[in-house]
Amino acid sequence: MSFIRPNIESMAGYVPGEQPKEGEAVKLNTNENPYRASEKAYDAIRALAERGLSRYPNAVGQNFRKVAAELFGVEPDWIMCGNGSDDILTILTRTFVGENQLLRLPYPSYILYKSLAEIQGARSEEVYFLDDWRLPDYFSQAPAAAPTAPYRVNPLEGGAASDSLKLVYLPNPNSPSGTVLSVEEVEKIANNLPCPLVVDEAYADFAGTSCVELVKRNPRVMVSRTMSKSYALAGLRFGFLIARPEMIEQTLKVKDSYNCDSLSIAAATAALEDQDWLKATTKKIISTRERLQSRMRELGFIVPESHANFTWNSWPSPDLSHEELYLFLKNHGFLVRYMKYPAWGEGLRITVGTDEDTDACVDLVARYLNGER
Ligand SMILES: *Cc1c(COP(=O)(O)O)cnc(C)c1O
Numbered sequence: 001m002s003f004i005r006p007n008i009e010s011m012a013g014y015v016p017g018e019q020p021k022e023g024e025a026v027k028l029n030t031n032e033n034p035y036r037a038s039e040k041a042y043d044a045i046r047a048l049a050e051r052g053l054s055r056y057p058n059a060v061g062q063n064f065r066k067v068a069a070e071l072f073g074v075e076p077d078w079i080m081c082g083n084g085s086d087d088i089l090t091i092l093t094r095t096f097v098g099e100n101q102l103l104r105l106p107y108p109s110y111i112l113y114k115s116l117a118e119i120q121g122a123r124s125e126e127v128y129f130l131d132d133w134r135l136p137d138y139f140s141q142a143p144a145a146a147p148t149a150p151y152r153v154n155p156l157e158g159g160a161a162s163d164s165l166k167l168v169y170l171p172n173p174n175s176p177s178g179t180v181l182s183v184e185e186v187e188k189i190a191n192n193l194p195c196p197l198v199v200d201e202a203y204a205d206f207a208g209t210s211c212v213e214l215v216k217r218n219p220r221v222m223v224s225r226t227m228s229k230s231y232a233l234a235g236l237r238f239g240f241l242i243a244r245p246e247m248i249e250q251t252l253k254v255k256d257s258y259n260c261d262s263l264s265i266a267a268a269t270a271a272l273e274d275q276d277w278l279k280a281t282t283k284k285i286i287s288t289r290e291r292l293q294s295r296m297r298e299l300g301f302i303v304p305e306s307h308a309n310f311t312w313n314s315w316p317s318p319d320l321s322h323e324e325l326y327l328f329l330k331n332h333g334f335l336v337r338y339m340k341y342p343a344w345g346e347g348l349r350i351t352v353g354t355d356e357d358t359d360a361c362v363d364l365v366a367r368y369l370n371g372e373r
Contacts, residue, residue, distance in 0.1 A: 041268070044270035067272050106129055170189070199214070227271060
């Protein structure tokens with residue numbers, strides 16, 4: 001007899017990207033920022049450590065909320081802080097999706113959404129992207145009992161009851177593709193949906209477009225953000241949600257009482273205040289991204305137009321093994337992400353690093369294509 005809930009026992013569990021020892025490999029596999037975060041963030045941590053950590057943090061990260069509210073043109077009660085945006089996504093899933101109810105996500109996209117549904121004992125429906133990385137109309141419609149082509153939906157045990165769709169996740173820009181839907185397209189989806197839509201904007205700073213304006217127009221739209229990618233603070237663990245106060249009021253009940261520690265609140269606040277740092281760093285990463293993208297295309301890879309800090313690279317024919325290329329790069333000290341999506345396809349996701357590291361990685365890819373092993 002097992003003591004474990006059946007939905008936990010049967011799930012595979014989310015597997016994060018590899019984290020080699022410091023200096024062991026050039027990390028281009030988990031979309032971290034290659035540059036050092038704003039010094040203001042480090043100053044804030046040092047100052048707070050000096051003052052001491054004997055007190056509990058502010059439970060809602062009020063200082064951060066004020067700065068974020070000003071930046072996004074909302075009030076502080078439109079913001080909820082999280083221990084990374086993964087924490088935000090966990091809280092949202094727990095707030096909106098009950099056991100056996102339905103959560104929808106596009107496919108292929110961020111695998112964590114499905115894991116969160118599994119933990120919750122909820123069902124998930126993966127709606128496949130079309131060939132041009134747009135979404136079929138079905139994505140914004142009530143779930144069908146038996147959906148058919150031109151989209152594919154993974155089979156659900158017992159089929160989908162049409163009243164059970166409770167939450168939809170949309171990473172925009174998407175991972176692994178780096179592609180983006182326009183604000184108008186997202187608005188159309190939100191307006192049709194019978195439930196809330198979470199736009200996961202982990203990479204929005206690299207895209208230059210954002211659905212935060214939609215949160216103000218449509219009460220069903222929520223936007224999640226992270227400090228991990230564009231602010232170079234993946235190790236800090238800080239993310240936040242922008243949503244209507246009546247939504248935030250409910251999600252605050254679900255979060256751990258002190259889900260963010262004082263150090264991370266202080267550092268995230270200082271980093272967010274340093275928009276000059278963000279602008280300068282993002283500009284550099286975008287320019288490296290453009291070079292990575294065009295060089296990989298020249299080598300013959302299919303690379304959809306990226307609006308993030310990574311590119312999605314797939315070879316047009318089966319005569320190249322993405323996994324072998326990944327291992328070749330790894331043996332030469334470059335870690336990229338080999339992704340295989342069942343019933344869909346595979347490729348390599350390469351994070352934009354410094355100019356030097358990114359160029360060196362592409363040089364290695366070229367050597368592999370020239371027959372080196
Ligand atoms: C990286 C990533 C996140 C998680 O960010 P954290 O704040 O580090 O938890 C969320 N969504 C997507 C799509 C991501 O790629």
